[in-house]
Amino acid sequence: MSxxxxxxxSAALAASQAQAQPQGERPPAEVDIVIIGxxxxxxxxxxxxTAAGRSVVVLEAKDRVGGRCIADTVNFGLPMDLGAHWIHxxxxxxxxxxxxxxxxxxxxxxxxxxxxxxGRGPRESERENFASALRRSQRAILDAGEAGREVALSEVVPxxxxxxxxxxxxxxxxxxxxKEMAQIxxxxxxxxxxxxxxxxxxxxxxxxxxxxxxxxxxxxxxATRIDWSGRGVSVETPxxxxxxxxxxxxxxxxxxxxxxxxxxxxxxxxxxxxINALSCGAYEHLIVHLPGNPMEASPDEPFVIKADGxxxxxxxxxxxxxxxxxxxxxxxxxxxxxxxxxAAMKAFASEFVGNELGPHARRVLGEIHVTSWTTxxxxxxxxxxxxxxxxxxxxxxxxxxxxxxxxxxxxxDEGLWGTVGGAWASGERAVDQALRWLNPPPxxxxxxxR
Ligand SMILES: Cc1cc2nc3c(=O)[nH]c(=O)nc-3n(C[C@H](O)[C@H](O)[C@H](O)COP(=O)(O)OP(=O)(O)OC[C@H]3O[C@@H](n4cnc5c(N)ncnc54)[C@H](O)[C@@H]3O)c2cc1C
Numbered sequence: 001m002s003x004x005x006x007x008x009x010s011a012a013l014a015a016s017q018a019q020a021q022p023q024g025e026r027p028p029a030e031v032d033i034v035i036i037g038x039x040x041x042x043x044x045x046x047x048x049x050t051a052a053g054r055s056v057v058v059l060e061a062k063d064r065v066g067g068r069c070i071a072d073t074v075n076f077g078l079p080m081d082l083g084a085h086w087i088h089x090x091x092x093x094x095x096x097x098x099x100x101x102x103x104x105x106x107x108x109x110x111x112x113x114x115x116x117x118x119g120r121g122p123r124e125s126e127r128e129n130f131a132s133a134l135r136r137s138q139r140a141i142l143d144a145g146e147a148g149r150e151v152a153l154s155e156v157v158p159x160x161x162x163x164x165x166x167x168x169x170x171x172x173x174x175x176x177x178x179k180e181m182a183q184i185x186x187x188x189x190x191x192x193x194x195x196x197x198x199x200x201x202x203x204x205x206x207x208x209x210x211x212x213x214x215x216x217x218x219x220x221x222x223a224t225r226i227d228w229s230g231r232g233v234s235v236e237t238p239x240x241x242x243x244x245x246x247x248x249x250x251x252x253x254x255x256x257x258x259x260x261x262x263x264x265x266x267x268x269x270x271x272x273x274x275i276n277a278l279s280c281g282a283y284e285h286l287i288v289h290l291p292g293n294p295m296e297a298s299p300d301e302p303f304v305i306k307a308d309g310x311x312x313x314x315x316x317x318x319x320x321x322x323x324x325x326x327x328x329x330x331x332x333x334x335x336x337x338x339x340x341x342x343a344a345m346k347a348f349a350s351e352f353v354g355n356e357l358g359p360h361a362r363r364v365l366g367e368i369h370v371t372s373w374t375t376x377x378x379x380x381x382x383x384x385x386x387x388x389x390x391x392x393x394x395x396x397x398x399x400x401x402x403x404x405x406x407x408x409x410x411x412x413d414e415g416l417w418g419t420v421g422g423a424w425a426s427g428e429r430a431v432d433q434a435l436r437w438l439n440p441p442p443x444x445x446x447x448x449x450r
Contacts, residue, residue: 031055033434034235034244035427036226036261038217039067040095040208040420041250041409044427045434046215052435057244058215059237061222061378065212068252068379069420071205075369078322079203080287082371084420085319085326087198093421094428095207096198102210105201110300117306119358130306133164137172145190150389153181153189166307174331175314177418178281178382188386188394193415199300201320204420222378223249225262226405233404246434250409250427253397254280254380271407274397277390278411280381282335282374286313286327286349289366293318295357305356313352327352330382338374345370383418384411398426403437406430 033049035042038060049056064070068083086109090096099106115122115130122130137157144156153172161168173181177189200207218239225236226247233247251261256275266272297303297317305312313327327349329337337345346368354362373379386393391414398412408430409423416422 030232030243030245031057032244032438033246033248033431034059034233034242035248035250036223036235037061037067037250037409038065038212038215038219039250039409040069040423041427041430042067042248043208043212043215044094044424045248045250045408045431046217046427047211048428048431049434050215052431054435054438056216057242058217059221059223059235059242060217060219063220065215065217065219066205066208067250067423068373068383069205069208071203071209072369073206076287076322076324078320078324079206080319080324081203081205082285083373084204085199085285085316087200087204087421088419089193089195089416089421090198091195092193092416093419094424095211095421098211099200099207102207104207104210106198107201109197109199110298111196111302113302113304114297115304115306116356119356122306126306129162130164130167130304133158133161133168134171137161137168141172141186142190144186145188148187150185150187150391152388153184153186155388156186157181163308164306166309166312167304170307170310170312170330171304171314174281174310174333175283175328176330177385178283178330178334179385180331183281183385183387185386185388185391187391188417191391191414192417199320208420223261225264227264228402228405229264246404246406246437248406248408248427248430248434250407250423250430252280252379252381252409253278253384253411255378256407258380260377267405268401270396270399271401274393277393278384278386278397280383281331281385282338283328283330283382284334284338284345284373285371286329286345286352287369287371288325288327288349288353289323289368290325290353290357290361290364291323291366292364293323294360294364311348313349313356315357335374338372342370342372385418398429400433400437406433 032054033056035045035058038058046056046058071079071081073079140156177184221237221239223235227234232245235242253275299318299321301317303315310333313329316326349368353365394414408426412426413422
């Protein structure tokens with residue numbers, strides 16, 4: 001996704017670079033901080049806590065690190081991001097300096113979208129009408145957000161968008177946020193830091209895999225129960241119980257809402273309400289091979305397809321200069337299609353190429369791979385989005401619980417929610433709080449009474 005643009009799998013995964021603890025080896029019996037999840041938030045938290053000299057274990061349900069930011073290094077001839085791909089808000093994104101220091105090649109997203117209408121280019125009047133519809137909608141959303149109006153996007157976009165309404169609905173809703181416009185708060189949208197995105201030549205997933213090097217991750221170890229009834233916490237996993245003084249939970253709000261981890265006692269109502277209010281939308285990459293550049297597209301050229309309903313995708317052509325394209329889908333349509341399974345997703349991709357990109361593209365269409373974040377039991381969606389009235393829930397979600405539990409992850413960041421950078425920043429913030437618990441300031445000397 002590239003929600004910050006104004007104008008608009010079957011796969012083998014990047015080898016985990018984490019210092020995965022061998023399956024037979026048990027983690028230490030008690031640590032200072034146990035972190036649940038080795039995505040961006042969990043990795044950031046672990047690195048910062050380790051640097052502060054604290055004992056840390058990261059429990060990761062999957063057999064690899066990165067969470068929603070991973071790359072397939074096997075199936076595409078280049079590392080292919082299966083989750084996050086756009087490096088949002090590079091100036092504010094804490095991953096960017098780390099990536100640069102590690103030698104990754106970052107470059108600007110060209111972000112000059114090509115508009116297509118049923119396989120053809122637009123007439124000048126169509127191009128102008130589209131640009132005007134999008135600009136006016138964007139302006140109305142941002143004005144409402146700036147004024148602090150906790151209303152849905154759908155309430156403020158102009159009524160006179162004519163036959164561009166479905167396209168705007170897709171771009172601002174399903175594609176930007178993974179939800180329909182009626183489910184997105186103008187304030188949350190306004191808060192999202194918006195600058196020009198970047199890409200990484202070696203993939204975003206490769207950056208996280210690199211930053212995971214040396215982090216003590218225990219892979220294939222799902223937390224099933226977190227008992228915080230006594231001192232510290234006890235985290236149950238199929239491989240045994242781990243005790244810690246504090247716990248940072250970084251799983252998606254969708255995983256929390258599904259009660260996939262049982263908290264004993266239950267999380268406070270304040271956090272439960274926040275979890276429910278910050279539900280995840282849906283967003284999937286359909287990755288198609290179009291050899292020979294049938295559309296004469298430039299590397300990383302984005303396309304906008306005029307929509308006549310929700311069953312539409314947004315192409316990103318020639319990823320990293322290759323012959324692979326994303327056809328990205330979002331919102332309810334993506335959720336339903338993912339639930340129907342990979343065969344249905346591939347059928348849609350194939351039909352879409354023929355109908356929307358035209359006969360040249362249809363003739364060369366080769367392999368199709370699809371992602372399945374929505375049906376992944378350890379993710380269950382794309383990223384959190386606040387509905388009308390729910391924006392303040394982001395800070396509530398991050399409030400410390402019982403001096404030993406912290407919820408972190410993309411959902412807890414006000415400005416970079418839904419991004420890798422926001423998740424990373426949230427992990428670092430959570431560790432700052434955990435360290436305050438672990439190193440309380442010395443008590444002021446008490447005066448002696450004579
Ligand atoms: C298709 C897609 C495209 C995206 N595009 C972009 C983009 O272009 N740019 C961008 O910045 N962001 C993008 N995002 C969002 C971004 O990927 C996320 O915001 C970010 O990666 C979330 O990081 P996190 O650490 O908060 O959570 P996660 O990455 O979800 O990490 C949580 C970890 O917890 C693990 N886990 C779950 N349950 C358990 C359990 N019971 N026990 C132990 N571990 C568990 C999970 O396996 C996961 O590894 C995209 C997301 C998707 C799905």
